[in-house]
Amino acid sequence: MPLVEVHNVSHTFVLHEISLTLEAATVAVLAGRSGSGKTTLCHLIAGVMAPTSGSVLVRGRPPFPAPAWETVSLLPQRLALEPSLTVTENVLLPAALRGLSEPPESLDRLGLTAIAHRPAQDTSLGEQQRTALARALVLSPAVAVLDEPTAHQDDDHVALVLDALRAAVGTGTLVIVATHDQRVIDVADTVIRLHSGRIS
Numbered sequence: 547m548p549l550v551e552v553h554n555v556s557h558t559f560v561l562h563e564i565s566l567t568l569e570a571a572t573v574a575v576l577a578g579r580s581g582s583g584k585t586t587l588c589h590l591i592a593g594v595m596a597p598t599s600g601s602v603l604v605r606g607r608p609p610f611p612a613p614a615w616e617t618v619s620l621l622p623q624r625l626a627l628e629p630s631l632t633v634t635e636n637v638l639l640p641a642a643l644r645g646l647s648e649p650p651e652s653l654d655r656l657g658l659t660a661i662a663h664r665p666a667q668d669t670s671l672g673e674q675q676r677t678a679l680a681r682a683l684v685l686s687p688a689v690a691v692l693d694e695p696t697a698h699q700d701d702d703h704v705a706l707v708l709d710a711l712r713a714a715v716g717t718g719t720l721v722i723v724a725t726h727d728q729r730v731i732d733v734a735d736t737v738i739r740l741h742s743g744r745i746s
Contacts, residue, residue, distance in 0.1 A: 547606060548567035548568060548569055549568060549569055549570045549604065549605060549688060549689060549720050550566075550567065550568040550591060550602075550603070550604055550689060550720060550722070551566075551567050551601075551602070551603040551606075552564055552565055552566045552567070552587075552590075552591070552600070552601075552602050552603075553565055553600050553601045553602075553603075554599070554600040554601075555587075555590065555597045555599070555600035555601065555602060556597065556598050556599045556600055557583075557586055557590060557595075557597050557598045558598055559743075560583050560586045560743050561583045561586055561587060561590075561597075561743045561744075562742075562743045562744050563600070563744070564583075564587065564600070564743075564744070564745060565600075565745075566738055566745065568720055568722065568736065569720065570688070570718050570719070570720050571715050571716075571718045571719070571720065572715060572720055572721070572735040572736060573711055573712070573715055573721045573723065573733060573734045573735050573736070574720065574721070574722050574723070574734065574735065574736040574737075574738065575722075575723050575724075575725060575730060575731050575734035575736070575737045575738065576588065576722065576723065576724040576725070576738050576740060577725065577726060577731055577737055577738065577739045577740070578726065578739055578740035578741055578746075579726060579741075580726070582740040582741055582742065582743065583740045583742075583743040583744075584693070584724035584725075584740055585623065585693055585724060586743075587724070587740070588620070588691045588692075588693050588722065588724050589620075590602050590609075590610075591604065591609065591618070591689065591691055591722060592609065592612060592618050592619075592620040592689075592691040593608075593609030593610040593611055593612035593613055593618060594610075594612060594620065595610065596608070596610040604617065604618055604688070604689055605617065605688065615640040615685055615687060616640075616644075616685040616686070616687050616688070617687060617688050617689065618687060618688065618689045618690075618691060619640070619681075619682040619683070619685065619687040619689070619690050619691065620682065620690075620691045620692075620693075621678050621679050621681075621682040621690070621691070621692040621693060621695055622678075622693055623693045623694055623697070625674055625675060625677075625678040626678070627666040627674055627677060627678055627681075628666065629665065629666050629667035630665055630666075630667065631665065631666060632662065632663050632664060632665055632666070633653075633658055633661050633662050633663070633664055633666060633669065633673070633677050634653065634662045634663065636666050636677050636678075636681055637650060637652070637653060637658075637677060637680040637681045637684055638650070638681075638684065639681060640681060640684055640685055641684050641685060644685075650680065650683075650684050651713075652679075652680040652683050652684065652710055652713075653680060655706065655709060655710050655713060656676040656677075656679060656680050656706050656707070656710055657676065657703060657706050658673065658676055658677060658680060661673060671698045672698040672699050672700070672703055674698075675695065675697065675698045675699065676699070676703065676706070676707065679692065679695050679707065679710060680710075683710065683714050683719070686714070686717045686718070686719060687719055688718075688719065688720065689719070689720045689722065690714060690719050690720070690721050690722070691722045691724075692711075692721065692722065692723045692724070693724045694724060694725055694727075695707055695711075695723060695725070695730075696725065696727045696729065696730055697727075704727070704729055704730075707730075708729070708730065708733055711723070711730075711733070712733070715735075
């Protein structure tokens with residue numbers, strides 16, 4: 547059974563009759579221009595909202611309302627970090643809620659070790675984005691939904707992000723990335739191109 551199944555999904559005026567299936571341990575890119583429906587599809591898979599029609603299934607179950615973080619995690623465009631918490635505390639928040647406290651390898655992999663004890667509000671936007679990415683991956687979720695994870699990264703840090711994505715795939719995670727960044731598209735196992743809310 548595919549890990550994620552989207553069957554004939556429409557949502558308001560944004561998505562129209564989308565169907566796709568995605569397997570574990572792959573990088574699947576949702577590609578398309580701004581306004582093509584990438585973010586809406588991300589939110590449907592992550593269980594942030596429900597489709598107007600059709601069905602979304604993760605492990606055979608509807609993800610809405612949002613499932614446990616170890617099942618589906620989300621890196622939204624609005625990063626939703628707690629500004630007064632340190633980088634490490636933000637990354638570990640989903641784990642700490644489950645009694646885990648070991649700093650993850652992703653801190654070093656994403657170039658965050660040197661700022662690990664700095665409050666998130668005192669870091670750059672690129673550093674905050676990588677912090678939110680590390681948080682999304684900290685529990686090695688079945689599905690990680692990442693909306694534009696390289697939007698605020700320079701070339702060197704894009705390479706770190708891509709390395710983190712491949713490492714997540716190595717643990718079995720299905721990584722779903724909404725992007726128009728060709729550097730991300732180039733490393734994808736699967737590319738779904740959206741245009742005006744439809745798969746093109």
